[in-house]
Amino acid sequence: MFDYLVLMWFFVIFIPLAFACYHAFMALDFSKLFRPNSTWQIKLLTLVLSISLAFLVAFAFAAIVYAIKLIIGSL
Secondary structure, rough: OHHHHHHHHHHHHHHHHHHHHHHHHOOOOOOOOOOOOHHHHHHHHHHHHHHHHHHHHHHHHHHHHHHHHHHHOOO
């Protein structure tokens, strides 16, 4: 049951954070790093970066919750 709760919180954090990171990365000016007329590459990069960052944050939250459970369970 605990695993389902952690998985639920993982997705509750991951999905909104992915959208928030995408909009935050779109505010950056990546056009200076890419060649002209490469808009789909910039959008793909921001999508991959936002999903990666959101996954890392959500995974870190899940790992911390599991660690707390192990610490409390061993007491």
